[in-house]
Amino acid sequence: MNYDIIIIGAGPGGIFSAYELNKLDPSLKIAVFxxxxxxxxxxxxxxxxxxxxxxxxxxxxxxxxFGGAGAFxxxxxxxxNDFGGTLHEYIGKKQAxxxxxxxxxxxxxxxxxxxRLYSTAGTRFKTLCIQHDLHLLDASVRHLGTDINxxxxxxxxxxxxxxxxxxxxxxxxxVRIIDGGYxxxxxxxxxxxxxxxxxxxxxxxxxxxxxxxxxxxxxxxxRVDIGVRVELPAAVFAHLTDELYESKIVYRxxxxxxxxxxxxxxxxxxxxxxxxxxIITVNGHSYEDPARQTENxxxxxxxxxxxxxxxxxxxxxxxxxxxxxxMLGGGVIVQRFGDLIRxxxxxxxxxxxxxxxxxxxxxxxxxxxxxxxxxxxxxxxxIYALDKVAPGTANDDTLLYGVEVKFYNMEVAVSEKLESxxxxxxxxxxxxxxxHSLSHASASGVHVARSIVG
Ligand SMILES: Cc1cc2nc3c(=O)[nH]c(=O)nc-3n(C[C@H](O)[C@H](O)[C@H](O)COP(=O)(O)OP(=O)(O)OC[C@H]3O[C@@H](n4cnc5c(N)ncnc54)[C@H](O)[C@@H]3O)c2cc1C
Numbered sequence: 179m180n181y182d183i184i185i186i187g188a189g190p191g192g193i194f195s196a197y198e199l200n201k202l203d204p205s206l207k208i209a210v211f212x213x214x215x216x217x218x219x220x221x222x223x224x225x226x227x228x229x230x231x232x233x234x235x236x237x238x239x240x241x242x243x244f245g246g247a248g249a250f251x252x253x254x255x256x257x258x259n260d261f262g263g264t265l266h267e268y269i270g271k272k273q274a275x276x277x278x279x280x281x282x283x284x285x286x287x288x289x290x291x292x293x294r295l296y297s298t299a300g301t302r303f304k305t306l307c308i309q310h311d312l313h314l315l316d317a318s319v320r321h322l323g324t325d326i327n328x329x330x331x332x333x334x335x336x337x338x339x340x341x342x343x344x345x346x347x348x349x350x351x352x353v354r355i356i357d358g359g360y361x362x363x364x365x366x367x368x369x370x371x372x373x374x375x376x377x378x379x380x381x382x383x384x385x386x387x388x389x390x391x392x393x394x395x396x397x398x399x400x401r402v403d404i405g406v407r408v409e410l411p412a413a414v415f416a417h418l419t420d421e422l423y424e425s426k427i428v429y430r431x432x433x434x435x436x437x438x439x440x441x442x443x444x445x446x447x448x449x450x451x452x453x454x455x456x457i458i459t460v461n462g463h464s465y466e467d468p469a470r471q472t473e474n475x476x477x478x479x480x481x482x483x484x485x486x487x488x489x490x491x492x493x494x495x496x497x498x499x500x501x502x503x504x505m506l507g508g509g510v511i512v513q514r515f516g517d518l519i520r521x522x523x524x525x526x527x528x529x530x531x532x533x534x535x536x537x538x539x540x541x542x543x544x545x546x547x548x549x550x551x552x553x554x555x556x557x558x559x560x561i562y563a564l565d566k567v568a569p570g571t572a573n574d575d576t577l578l579y580g581v582e583v584k585f586y587n588m589e590v591a592v593s594e595k596l597e598s599x600x601x602x603x604x605x606x607x608x609x610x611x612x613x614h615s616l617s618h619a620s621a622s623g624v625h626v627a628r629s630i631v632g
Pocket of ligand 1: 186187189190191212213214240242243244246248250251252253255256262348377379381461463607608609613614615617619
């Protein structure tokens with residue numbers, strides 16, 4: 179065998195598997211194959227001047243490369259079993275939380291020291307929310323910020339680079355079963371290993387599907403979250419964000435009984451685009467460095483859509499809606515809340531006159547032509563509900579960007595060791611469908627390393 183262990187994907191799942199494997203047994207020969215670039219070479223060409231929107235690079239630097247989808251993220255490590263994945267269903271609640279704390283300790287040692295850990299526990303906001311039929315979820319949130327998150331990744335890479343063989347710009351095409359292990363097939367070479375950890379995240383979801391199909395590994399998929407990114411003056415949410423940083427608030431709509439939730443809150447942050455398999459959706463981030471902060475806060479409002487038989491392609495449904503916004507707006511559409519409820523499109527001049535200055539150069543348009551009525555009604559209901567705990571949310575000038583889609587990878591059948599039906603073939607992180615966050619994906623990497631070495 180060329181290697182004892184090959185890890186496919188250098189996102190948080192892959193990085194933390196490599197870190198823990200090397201720590202537990204430095205004699206292990208480990209290789210990491212990554213479709214994207216090394217961290218220092220990751221650069222999104224959008225500069226806001228010459229290149230204003232996504233040009234669909236062959237390898238998207240936002241989603242791929244050392245650090246994975248998390249590299250330029252806001253670096254919010256939510257330490258909780260309430261959201262971010264269902265790892266606890268496989269390994270137990272206490273074990274999952276212990277692993278997330280362990281990941282936090284490592285992040286602190288590798289450059290994160292001094293960053294704030296926020297907590298919702300025992301805050302007065304829980305009461306305020308419940309009084310208005312809003313539910314604030316429990317979590318501790320370590321906010322590294324985009325800048326410190328990057329430094330932590332740089333330091334982790336410096337620590338690992340002489341201990342682990344990294345192959346960047348090397349997408350794995352196929353995984354084959356051989357006697358005593360696995361063959362990892364790349365464009366120009368084939369590598370062998372005794373054990374293989376697949377950690378390909380969201381960007382590797384289509385590839386993961388083909389691997390599961392080829393190897394007959396059972397999967398299931400029935401959920402997608404669809405919604406908008408809300409942008410408003412930071413002052414509107416300051417009482418919540420100053421104390422909690424991120425508040426995950428859930429609301430059940432009166433009209434349909436659907437669940438709408440806030441997601442990925444970025445105080446004083448910026449709205450950004452995201453390219454998933456060639457489809458442009460919206461996201462957001464923020465910086466710890468005050469010099470890079472904006473006047474606005476942004477967060478997503480997502481409606482969870484679960485499908486029942488016979489429909490199976492929940493991600494395809496989300497993609498079709500995102501494509502519709504790309505078709506109408508050439509990318510992301512922005513609309514003032516006031517225009518949406520008056521049933522008219524936003525125009526460039528209406529956006530220009532708005533008291534809230536947009537941080538993303540999106541196309542003014544009409545989200546009601548894109549989002550299904552049930553989803554749009556849910557979002558509008560939630561905005562009015564949030565207005566009661568954060569007055570100003572339902573202002574005319576609140577900006578809504580669409581669409582934001584939270585795709586869920588199909589869930590791959592794995593054991594409590596995160597091992598597939600094949601001995602020594604593990605599937606972890608967001609690519610397994612079990613995790614949807616930095617802390618859960620990282621924790622799954624540590625868990626799999628301990629299962630292998632322990
Ligand atoms: C803009 C943005 C902001 C975010 N902000 C947050 C946040 O603040 N907090 C939070 O908890 N989560 C956040 N997330 C989500 C978080 O980044 C992911 O949950 C996390 O990165 C998942 O880790 P992972 O290792 O499972 O997968 P990924 O990070 O997606 O890494 C997988 C890696 O595998 C590589 N790969 C894919 N296919 C192949 C192949 N065939 N061969 C070789 N390599 C392959 C990819 O290039 C990628 O680098 C954000 C995501 C984005 C896009």
